[in-house]
Amino acid sequence: MLDVPEEPIDWRAKGFWAPAGRPVLGESIFGGGFTWPLLVVRESAVSANVATMAAYCARHGMDFAPHAKTTMAPQLLRRQFDAGAWGMTVATPNQALIMRNLGVPRVFIANEVLDPVALGWLAEQTAAGWEVWFQVDSVAGVEAAAAAARSRGRLRLLVELGHAGGRTGVRTLDELEAVARAVAGAEGLSLSGVTGYEGQLGDLPSVDAFLDTLAEGARRLAAAGLLPERPIVSAGGSAWFDRVTDRLAGAGLGQLIMRSGASVTHDDGFYRKMTPFNRVPSEGPLHAAMEMWAQVISTPEPGLALAGMGKRDAPIDEGLPIVADPASGVAVSKLNDHHTYLAVEPGVTVRPGDLIRFGLSHPCTAFDKWRHIPLVDDEHRVVDVLHTYF
Structure with missing residues (x-):
């Protein structure tokens, strides 16, 4: 029903350390084939969310035409069709042109x-x-x-x-x-x-x-x-x-x-707060599938660390990213184009070179910053590469 074009991964793919191009399936994102920052999507969360929404719509006698402009990723759209989606929603004629060429x-x-x-x-x-x-x-x-x-x-x-x-x-x-x-x-x-x-x-x-x-x-x-x-x-x-x-x-x-x-x-920000399943928990839940990994690149003064991630990489229109790991003592205060400012509490140690996992708010302005996104299992091995068409 929906075509997924083959896309090469090479030096043009942000986050992929592939100067000459090479396969990445089955590889851990921590194995040397990737560089930071890197947006990944967890397959288990996507699968659970797609099943939850398909069951919800079927239970209430509704057809589902999910808004494709959130991800513009054919692999994710096909998963939604496989779960019974009636069609796809878009916001512009240009997005409709893309859907037509993908076979929607x-x-x-x-x-x-x-x-x-x-x-x-x-x-x-x-x-x-x-x-x-x-x-x-x-x-x-x-x-x-x-x-x-x-x-x-x-x-x-x-x-x-x-x-x-x-x-x-x-x-x-x-x-x-x-x-x-x-x-x-x-x-x-x-x-x-x-x-x-x-x-x-x-x-x-x-x-x-x-x-x-x-x-x-x-x-x-x-x-x-x-x-x-x-x-x-x-x-x-x-x-x-x-x-x-x-x-x-x-x-x-x-x-x-x-x-x-x-x-x-889903997400770790706006929709985590606003999801209808907070009001009707027996109908849900949804799970945050997006993760951003970035490296601490500087700790220039007490209480401040800088991570190598910025507004070119992560959305800020519906709230700043959150620090998901370490779980406490470090918080995002602002972003520049390529830097994230981290407020570090006394007694918490953050060193240059540390990797930090961030949760994001608002998937619609996260996916459009990345042309290729690893889809990973729960051990962070790559099971597919999502390609976006914005």
């Missing part, structure tokens, strides 16, 4: 598309039999899609509901219906359903209120005869998918598609 059969672009070049390509691919959808939240967006469809084929759209202060999506149900009617009245366009994103909302009551409004919008459009017999209703990031289940699953709205992307690797 169904793609949901969880974003608006107004670029006529991209719209023309999407219409051609739809005419060729590819199943692809995207969002619309304006009459201008409908007009751009209709112009592409007139000359190239047909396009499938979902009208998007947003919320005040959020990103895309109409803000009222009257606007939702107006855009839906514009789609219905345009030649070459098909309205497949409604969609929304609750992930930017900060508390449970506001999330529930938004999801209830989304359900009301789906019912309103269905009553007006603007939706197919079994419309798509899609929501569900990685922080509130339990509320999507509670407010939308079983409501008889149509085909519910959940899109959580960060669940495949």
Whole structure:
């Protein structure tokens, strides 16, 4: 179902000490074939997370289209398909182009598309039999899609509901219906359903209120005869998918598609705090699969050590990395481009040359910093090399 291109490992691969290129499968990351910093992904955690989310969606009667933009790693996407994923979600037409070339059969672009070049390509691919959808939240967006469809084929759209202060999506149900009617009245366009994103909302009551409004919008459009017999209703990031289940699953709205992307690797920061399985522990858990290894390169003054890892290597947009090993007495205070500042408590010894294991926050901005990532077993032997396509 999904192709994984062969990729050579050589001097271009960050973290791999392979000046002339050589095989790495079966090798320990500590055996001399790698250099620091190095991002690795633990296979056991990925396998457990994929199984957990597949079982969760099946248990609640939802289809799963995980957000591929989290990793853009074909090997991980294929694992999700093997576990029963319905399709993949992406954020941009360029990511959709990658999915098409990887052989992904169904793609949901969880974003608006107004670029006529991209719209023309999407219409051609739809005419060729590819199943692809995207969002619309304006009459201008409908007009751009209709112009592409007139000359190239047909396009499938979902009208998007947003919320005040959020990103895309109409803000009222009257606007939702107006855009839906514009789609219905345009030649070459098909309205497949409604969609929304609750992930930017900060508390449970506001999330529930938004999801209830989304359900009301789906019912309103269905009553007006603007939706197919079994419309798509899609929501569900990685922080509130339990509320999507509670407010939308079983409501008889149509085909519910959940899109959580960060669940495949989870993390040691933002999603560790925000995972829905903290609220419904009997449904989970998820496990942090990402590890960053970096070497202490300097201890220039008491209480301070510098590790050879920086913002080029590790994400900081949703919190700083945490020191996972040693387990206490050392903490990250800030990052430069290629240095991590470590606050070292009195009585704790950190020496130049020491290796430190870090946990990361936010996989979406970790994977895009690495073109090749070792997938390792629990003894840190390489079982595969993940290749990313950002």
